[in-house]
Amino acid sequence: MSDHADETNAAEDPAAAAGPSHAEGKPMTDLERIRHSAAHILATAILRIWPEAQFAAGPPVENGFYYDVDLPHRISPADFERIEAEMKKETKANHPFQRVEVSRDEALALAENGALASLGERPGTPSKFKLDIVQHIPEGEKITLYKNGDFTDLCAGPHVGRTGNVGAFKLTHVSSTYYKNDEKNPQLQRIYGTAFKNRTQLDEYFAMLEEAKKRDHRKLGKELELFTFDEDVGPGLPLWLPRGTAIIEELEKLAKETEFAAGYERVRTPNLARENMYLTSGHIPLYADSMFPPMELDDIKEKRRNLTKEYEETIRQQSYVSVWEARQRGIREEDLGAYVDFAIAHEIKEGNPPFELAEVLKRQLAIHKELSELPEPERYYLKPMNCPHHHKLFGAVPRSYRDLPLRLAEYGFCHRYEQSGELQGLMRVRSMQMNDAHIYCSEAQFESEFNAVNQMYLNYFKLFGFSKYQMRFSTHDPAKLGEKFVDNPELWKKTEDMVRDVLIKSGIPYVEVPNEAAFYGPKIDVQVWSAIGKEFTIATNQVDFAVPAKFGLKYKTRDNTEETPLCIHRAPLGTHERFIGFLIEHYAGNFPLWLSPEQVRVLPIGDEEPLVEYAQAVVKELRAEGVRATLDAGTDPIKAKIADAEKMKVHTMLVVGNRDLEAGNLSVRVHGKGNLGARPRGEVVADLLVSIKERRA
């Protein structure tokens, strides 16, 4: 079943091809077999409750399985208990999974009789999706059914031996999907669940999910007062609180230092630009769906509106006059419409309209002329990317090969109109600050520039301790040239070959995915995995062979000819929004000292004057060195002050009591490590400064 479905999908749908491994002919793992079998058991259970259910595909997926079902009843989590009880009966019964090979005709006949993904024949109601799937199985390929108890499904398998081998399962959520992911197809309910060999593993999985919830950047962001969203500001538009801003500024400092050392130059550009620039860049034809609608500067808006209204009025009058005219000529009522359309066209053509109509038409013509002569309103768009602005900067000064590679860097603010359903905390937002830079270089320089960028990623990953990452090399789909990708097949091929060569030579592990390139060229997305196994595309590195030419960018070569530069778009730290979202989950909010929003909090034991003065002096000294240090001068007992600081995950707490005051010490307590004991003030301060400077983990 699902496997056939996936195979038919795979040819036209890259997402399916990139999906579960079995779709690419790799054998299923044991766990995948269990989950795939659980999908059949789910279908069995649903059919016992709703015999009219029609099933489409039910593969194992990363954390479980699903089955897509068409059913008038809307399944909700409230139904899960009932369905699970039926599933339990099926696993208790411990039916064998029987594989049956059938001919194409037999499979078609069964599907026609409604006997596929079914508990038996359902005369008059064919198994419509299974029928479609059978019809798409390539000629010559074996067609198999799998049966468990009364349930028979079209399925390539494999399965576990008996239903009882699915040791533990649980339904998790319902969502919707289109059959074969195509919105022209019927919408199906997708029932998700997970399954394991035994109860212990299932419990462990849910315990892991609970842990993951505690690390969720949305939860921690709220608790640690890093950022907030506000309905009045708008969805997907994060507001950075001071603590979150501290992290942003540390990252910018890191990027600026790194890029400066690597020969980048910093630039600044505004957040919007005129329509014309985005027509040139190709954003409006190819990327407009992801852009905020334009702002129109229109000082003759009133005039335009009035003229338009008047124009519409003449159209009404015109048909009114024509109808009157037609009646005069005795045209039958039912033919009026056709006559009027014809007559107007004819009489205008003949240059001989009746007087009243002539007047109306004359006026209409005049208004039309006036309208068309009005200047178009000026349109400004919020920038979705920094590249066009940077191209303008490249073009602002005559360039020679001596200027290349020219690396223009900017932490630019970009705005993209992401679909409302896509927004997710900081991970998908509509306003983002990008660690952007554009490297303009010659073809000969491409390889070394590209490798230098890759090296920069790897250094960052080491600094943050990202151990699991992968490069995704995204290429274009020739079928979508001119629609999703700039229409220049030769350059696509040339550039993609060039990038592939460099990737292979550099030895960095990568996977290639078709149809996911940027509209202007192939790209390499860098995927990283958080400590709890969540995967994100965090950084990107794209080659642009198209847009510099559209902007007419040129440089003088050594032999005094003109060349168009290549452009590498790169953002190793991605956007602040997603990167910090990821860091929050990666560190579970326990940031290393250098990134910590509140690096040091000094906690006097009590509020006696000399103690507080000592504490204040320590804070002042640290702040003078740029350390984010604060003082808790309240009257709470020290235990309460510590609890407060620990709750906010303050990195280092410096407890000062009379003992410390007398000895000139600071008692150091580090979040997550507890009390580390008292040491001389100077030593403690020096250590803090070194740790921050070296960005120690």
Added chain:
RNA sequence: GCCAACGUAGCACAGUGGUAGUGCAGCUGAUUCGUAAUCAGCAGGUCAUGGGUUCGAAUCCCAUCGUUGGCUCCA
């Protein structure tokens, strides 16, 4: 954008047709303390918004906005 669920004080939650509650945070006062929570008092809500049903709505219905989980899309 589509499907579904959800929206009660700053936060976490209780309240399913009959007077809006609890804990933490906040404020005020007392407490002067050595490594994760001292005590007491006070204040805080148009129950997301707008309509409807009802004698009566946080509770039932509709719409809108937002959030969450998926689909599609992406840094």
